[in-house]
Amino acid sequence: MASLDLMVLVCLIYVAFLFLVAFAAERIAAHRTVAWLQSPWIYTLSLSIYCTAWTFYGAVGYAARSGMEFVTIYLGPTLVMAGWWWGLRKLVRIGRSQRVTSIADLISARYGKSNLLAIGVTMLAVIGVTPYIALQLQSITLSFAAFSALDPGETFDEKLAVFWAAGGLAVFAILFGTRNLDANERHHGVVTAVALEAVVKLVALLSVGIFVVWGLSGGIGPTMERIDASRIGQWHVDSSRWLTITALSAAAFLCLPRMFQVMVVENSDEGHLRTASWAFPLYLLLMSLFVVPIAAVGLEVMPDSANPDLFVLTLPLQEGKTVLAMLAFLGGFSSATSMVIVAAMALSTMLSNHVVMPIWLAFKKTGAQVSGDARAVVLTARRISIAVIMVLGYFYYSLSGGGAALASIGIIAFAGVAQILPVMIGGMFWRGATRIGAAVGLTVGFVLWAYTLLLPGLGGGALPDHVMAEGLFGISWLRPQALFGFVGLDPVVHSVFFSLLLNTLTFCALSIVTFPSPLERLQGAQFVNVFDHSTAARRWTGSVAQSEDLMIMTQRLLGAAEAQSLFATEAKRQGVTGQLPTPTPAFLERLERVLSGSVGAATAHAMVDQIVGRSAVSVEDLLAVADESAQMLEYSSQLEAKSDELARTAHQLREANDKLTQISLQKDSFLSQVSHELRTPMTSIRAFSEILRDSEALGPEDQRRYANIIHDEALRLTRLLDDLLDLSVLENGRVTLNMREGQLADVLDRSVDAALAGADRPLHVRRKRGAEEVEVATDLDRLAQVFINLITNAQKYCDAPRPELTIRVHKHAAGVTVDFLDNGSGIPAEAQATVFEKFSRVHAERAGGAGLGLAICREIMLRLGGDIAYLPRPGGAAFRVNLPAALVREAA
Amino acid sequence: MGRKVLLIEDEANIAEAIRFLLAREGWQVEVHADGTDAVDVIRASAPDLVILDVMLPGKSGMDVLQELRANGPMRSLPVLMLTARGQSRDREMAEQAGASRFMTKPFSNAEVLTAVRDLVAGAARP
Structure with missing residues (x-):
């Protein structure tokens, strides 16, 4: 034995x-x-x-x-281990990156390095x-x-x-x-x-x-x-x-x-x-x-x-x-x-x-x-x-x-330590969890656990019998094993249910209601997104710390050999081998981490704080830093706004410059065009007048023919100059309009007569007089000028064997449109876009004018408040003159 | 001896004036009024001299000249260019394109005759 x-x-x-x-x-x-x-x-x-x-x-x-x-005791860990290993991985990573020394340290670190929370968790753990x-x-x-x-x-x-x-x-x-x-x-x-x-x-x-x-x-x-x-x-x-x-x-x-x-x-x-x-x-x-x-x-x-x-x-x-x-x-x-x-x-x-x-x-x-x-x-x-x-x-x-x-x-004991769970899981996955929520949640859970499970479990007068039977202060729904009147539940189920439920609810509710301090927000981000940033936030904003003091303190905490090797490594990193390293923020941060392994995060924080000659980094300090950065942000956003404004101005200048350059190019091009248009008739005039002057043996037939050419070209020159002047007046807006009231039909009559007078080619004009019974109030002569131009163009350029022009007047709410449609082959698609530009000529070989007619028409219509457009359509040329309602008087 | 001038000019009156001047001096004058097929017409006609207007319908005189000078036997054909846009840039462009001489409208008749004589004589000389 x-x-x-x-x-x-x-x-x-x-x-x-x-x-x-x-x-x-x-x-x-x-x-x-x-x-x-x-x-x-x-x-x-x-x-x-x-x-x-x-x-x-x-x-x-x-x-x-x-x-x-009894299997349940094994089942819980099995489920956690097999089913939640990814959560454990996060927990381990957080523990590593924060150099956490215990579960109390973890909770404290998460909620803004609150030592009060750490003490609470420690007490709970000791009691549990x-x-x-x-x-x-x-x-x-x-x-x-x-x-x-x-x-x-x-x-x-x-x-x-x-x-x-x-x-x-x-x-x-x-x-x-x-x-x-x-x-x-x-x-x-x-x-x-x-x-x-x-x-x-x-x-x-x-x-x-x-x-x-x-x-x-x-x-x-x-x-x-x-x-x-x-x-x-x-x-x-x-x-x-x-x-x-x-x-x-x-x-x-x-x-x-x-x-x-x-x-x-x-x-x-x-x-x-x-x-x-x-x-x-x-x-x-x-x-x-x-x-x-x-x-x-x-x-x-x-x-x-x-x-x-x-x-x-x-x-x-x-x-x-x-x-x-x-x-x-x-x-x-x-x-x-x-x-x-x-x-x-x-x-x-x-x-x-x-x-x-x-x-x-x-x-x-x-x-x-x-x-x-x-x-x-x-x-x-x-x-x-x-x-x-x-x-x-x-x-x-x-x-x-x-x-x-x-x-x-x-x-x-299990039920006691389980009260830490909501605060821990919440801290790992919810950035919104706050210190106050955690502290109150833990307290509520702890009190309920002690009241409903720990004290009754001790037996022997830990809780007086009358409290057990009738509830605290005789309130029946405060009975330890029948809270809120839930009678008949297993005591463990009852206690765990209520303590964890109220713990979690309080934690969540207060976290939502209260606002986390900057340090808590920092740590919350470090915990929840631990996989995103493996290095911690740098909270030190630079300070004049005494390296010797830091060295002495580190030696006392870690021992001389450890401290010396730590400081030597840092000196090497800073490139000052053989000297004490400068207390850079990064080094203080690292040192605080190493020390936190010995004395906990909050304590290490406080110790380093004292040495670098500052009181503990308070919420106010952090808020001041936050304010400072907010001011910097404000300032930089002002700068940004200014630079945006400058960029906008530069853009406007560039646009104006582009426009000026374009105008200058247009002017050059216009002058060049004018020069060409003037020189062409002058060439003929000069050549034939020299021929007439120098040739004695010229027959009378030729003499007359050449004199006619000179005459025609002189007329062409006059027309050109008239057109240029007209266009210039119209474009400068110095035109005086002679506003009168009259019948559209009369204006069209006049225009057709003027355009076709002395025409060498016949043009059949179709009109519907009924539709033309429109009273207009405008410069009737200018309107007639536009019509004449359009009719003349049709007369000159319509290439149908039997040229026809249909003039169609249409009244509608927005005003009156007058369409001029001929039965020729029309204007090629590529020329349609530029047909109203100065000197644009579609039918060059038969050009009678300088290509200013339609440009003048456009300017006139602009001055009159209407417009003129080319109507793309299969078949002949089609122009539409729009007279807005303002120009139209209701026919009596 | 049939000395032939090909006149490419779309302004009928100007073409008539030049044609009259040269014909009176004994030149055989052909007139063409379009730029589009001008190169083909020049090749087919094989003149001693081309008088080429710059502003032509279809294709500009510059393009016609460039195409003409680019290849074939017309490389050294004398070309007298006429333009109504009297800008120095046009002259430079014409010289680059290979014009033998450049003349701004309006010109004097004597000027034209001299230029034609010079150009043909210069081309005939070895």
């Missing part, structure tokens, strides 16, 4: 072995990178601190009491985890007791055992957890030891399971029969409890300080999550494989008085399998120790960074001139914190008497 002394000896040897492993791992990691230390398997196994003594021993007890419900630690102490004590029961010679003092267990674990945790300070130097030793313990507990539980199924029960078949026959086979599924506990375990998996420690803080590579996402669920599956068989067989084989929580241990002992029992004991011991060490480490980090250090800093206002060694202070704070946590656990155990079932304590 194993004596108690032997047990203690085995424990000591085991712990010494673990310590050796941890020490070796740390040593190796300090000198070089070793592949297996960084492997995803170590990471996955370290996650198994989720499986504490509660799961090692308690799962069997849970199954014995509540059937298959203390019972959990008590649970581990209890399990170790119970397992010792189970052994001692077999040895009647020993007297087993339970209280003393718990005390020694707590003390031993505290020493162990202090030795492991507070060896170094910078969170970036991960606790390789602890993680390796935890991974080893994970293997031990798995092997132990599997061994017991195999022994029970094949050794005791006689194989799978008989075991299944026993299960069916036992109470476990008959337990019904309470779906609301299943859902609640699955959700709780998932939340706890994310929020438990120790889980956050191994999953985020100790993570060295995001890629490890890929392996863990399937390997960790597999580990949980193996851990739960034999729970039901052990429970079923235990219920049948063991006496009714036996504690089902210890079946894993007592079944082998009962059968005399001491070695197997010893292995099971070591498995349970491993579960308990690994949990306690990591939890104590995580909690002590939170306590020292967010509670002890800020208090210490408040007393030592002068920052760099502090007497004493900050590094020593931090380490001492952590060691004391661990001790305090263990003492709290010990007292909790002593006070509660250790009577409560293991599983129910675990669930209560």
Whole structure:
């Protein structure tokens, strides 16, 4: 039989072995990178601190009491790991980029480095985890007791055992957890030891399971029969409890300080999550494989008085399998120790960074001139914190008497830390989440959890009976287990539902209502878009800091060697090797990050602040910076407006210049055209007058013919000059219009007569007199000039064998149109666009004029307030003269 | 000896005046009034001299000259250019296009006769 002394000896040897492993791992990691230390398997196994003594021993007890419900404890983490690995990846990335040291640090960093929030989360975690630690102490004590029961010679003092267990674990945790300070130097030793313990507990539980199924029960078949026959086979599924506990375990998996420690803080590579996402669920599956068989067989084989929580241990002992029992004991011991060490480490980090250090800093206002060694202070704070946590656990155990079932304590702790979840998830994915929302949400959740689950769970007068029965102040809807009159719900479901619901609602509502500070907005963006910017925002706007002071402080926090190497690296980066680096904003930012690994983000922020001679970066400071940048923005937008205006002016100038150039070109072209038009008739006149002058032998016939040419060309010149003058007057707007009233028909009569008088080619003009009965009030002579021009053009250029011109008058609301349509071949499409331009001639070979007629028509119509247009149509030329309604008098 | 002048001019009166002047001096004168087919007409007619107006319907005298000078046996055919737009730019353009001589309207009859005589004589000389 194993004596108690032997047990203690085995424990000591085991712990010494673990310590050796941890020490070796740390040593190796300090000198070089070793592949297996960084492997995803170590990471996955370290996650198994989720499986504490509660799961090692308690799962069997849970199954014995509540059937298959124990599965929910494994289901939550499995769902998170397999289904939400991308969220975990984000969490790990945020943890890395913000150099987060704990879950309290994470929440604090997200909500504007609020130390108040950090303290809140720390308190919540301590209160939530203390019972959990008590649970581990209890399990170790119970397992010792189970052994001692077999040895009647020993007297087993339970209280003393718990005390020694707590003390031993505290020493162990202090030795492991507070060896170094910078969170970036991960606790390789602890993680390796935890991974080893994970293997031990798995092997132990599997061994017991195999022994029970094949050794005791006689194989799978008989075991299944026993299960069916036992109470476990008959337990019904309470779906609301299943859902609640699955959700709780998932939340706890994310929020438990120790889980956050191994999953985020100790993570060295995001890629490890890929392996863990399937390997960790597999580990949980193996851990739960034999729970039901052990429970079923235990219920049948063991006496009714036996504690089902210890079946894993007592079944082998009962059968005399001491070695197997010893292995099971070591498995349970491993579960308990690994949990306690990591939890104590995580909690002590939170306590020292967010509670002890800020208090210490408040007393030592002068920052760099502090007497004493900050590094020593931090380490001492952590060691004391661990001790305090263990003492709290010990007292909790002593006070509660250790009577409560293991599983129910675990669930209560789960529900407590789950209150952090809304604030954490909200911070990761919602930029609008604010510090006030987070603080109030957390408080509401915490109070409701304490009131509805923690205090009633303590029993024994933690809450007076009348409060339990009648509600606070006698208000019945404030009854702890029937809030708002919800009677009959399972207490856990009831508490989790209301605490998380109101927590989340308050958090969201206040976040929407309140406005985040600039720092919160910065950090919110850093968290939510962590994948977009891997470097943090530079909050330092430049300051005159004393490099020596920074150096001294860093030395005190990190140790001389570390500080010197850090400053040397920075000096090299700045190109001033051998000197102290300039405290550039980037360097201060980096330094603050490194320090935040030792003392937490908010504290590091405050310390660097003090040294660079500024008070803490307050909201006002940040607002001032924001105002400044707003002014800069304003100024630059003014500049932008000015430059826009300049650009517009330049554009206008350019346009004006283009227009002038164009006008100048037009003028040149016009003069050149005029020159040509004048020189052409003059050429003929000069040539023939010289012929007449010089030739004596010219016949009278020729003499007359040439004199006629001279006469015609002189007339052409006169016409041209008349046209040019007319056009000039019209274009300059100096024309005087002789406005009169008259019949359109009369104007057309006059125009046709004038145009066709002396015409050498016949032109048949078709008109509809009825339609021409329109009274117009305008310059009738000018209108007639336009008509004459159009009729003359038709007379000259209509190339039909029997030329015809149709004049069609049409009255409509907008005025009167007069169309001139001939039956010739019309004006070619390419010439239509320029037909009203000066000197544009369509029929060059038959040109009678200079090509000014239609240009004059257009100017006249413009002056009269109407217009003239060419009507593109198949067939002959078609012009439309528009007389607007203003020119038209209603016929009497 | 049939010394032939091809006159390409769309103004009928100017063409008549030049035709009268040259015919009286014993030149054989052909008149054409369009620019479009002027190059073909010149090639077909193979005159001793071309008098070419710049402002022609269809195709400008400059283009006709350029095309004429570009290839074929008409490279060295004397061409007298007439223009009614008396700008120096026109003169430069005409010289670049390969005009043998350039004359601005209105011209004196003696001027034309001298130019024609000179150009034909210059071309005939080896």
